[in-house]
Amino acid sequence: MPSPPRRESECYLDVQGLRKTFIDKKRKVEAIKDISFSVAEGEMVGFLGPNGAGKTTTIKSILGLVKPDSGTVTVDGIDCARNHREAMKQMAAVLEGARNTYWRLTVWENIRFFAGIHGVSATKEKDYFEYLLEVLKLQDKRNTEVRNLSSGYKQKTAVACALAKKTPLVFLDEPTLGLDVESSYELRAALRSLQSEEERTIVVSSHDMKVIQDVCDRVIIISGGRIVTDESIDGLLSLFRTRNYRIVISQNTNMQHAESLLAEINSGFPQAEISETPNTIEIAVDFKNPFEIYELIETLRKSGAPIESITQEQVDLERAFLEIVRRENGLCG
Ligand SMILES: Nc1ncnc2c1ncn2[C@@H]1O[C@H](COP(=O)(O)OP(=O)(O)OP(=O)(O)O)[C@@H](O)[C@H]1O
């Protein structure tokens, strides 16, 4: 499922042919195998993939924390290998499993410190730092040392420190990992509101489809070290949208004998599953084309069957993701 080609001028981050093999106890581990993609300025892109897929290795390779065996990375036209220092000025990251902050400093001190080493003035940007505290719901914790915070607040502090650097490109590797449901929702809401307020380019990695669906416009699915899908979230939804409908009719005295109606439905729609209760008949059907629904509605109308409800089965992106990964690994069925 290739993504549409992007115009050169739109491309902010460009990754071509990244490969990395680790040697683990004399065994070769091909962590990433030919990863290529580009991200436009202001895009919010998700890396989605199961554990061990190669998400973190891809991010670390872009940041120069892992030296790829081959491939090129450019950020705003700057070659990251040739001009690492200049490229790093464009990027900030919160890495999975890393501390990302100083535990003996308070939240506010951490924000000032990380912004400062990136050349961002704490005096000039005080209002912006206050805004970050507000959007990440960290105001009450501003004077708390990070070591005394729960893991959710630690993670939010790390995100605030990365954003305080004001770089055009930000990587957030598994930002919701280990957070409880409420903190995860809060962080997602904060990312969405930052995205609408600022023109940042943000790459978020997660193994949780719901997180990516919630915050990103586009998803790059990585499995076994390769990109298996690069699609807009809407595009992915439409690929897996089904024509599964559930129609409930009530059995009343006006309608034609239920048995002859059911026989008619069975012959017209052999794929339909019908279940009856004393008062209702439920028809679950996967229409072969978008026009078949009219035929069924017409059959029901002629029989005088009152329609109680019509619902379309929602696309389950979690299932779609698992199916893509399963297909890629040749595990059908
Ligand atoms: N430093 C390393 N040494 C050896 N193998 C490594 C190293 N780093 C990663 N790997 C291996 O490379 C593969 C990709 O790992 P990576 O951490 O990039 O995956 P991931 O998609 O981020 O997974 P997760 O969802 O678990 O974070 C895995 O098989 C992993 O064990």
Ligand SMILES: [Mg+2]
């Ligand atoms: Mg990872």
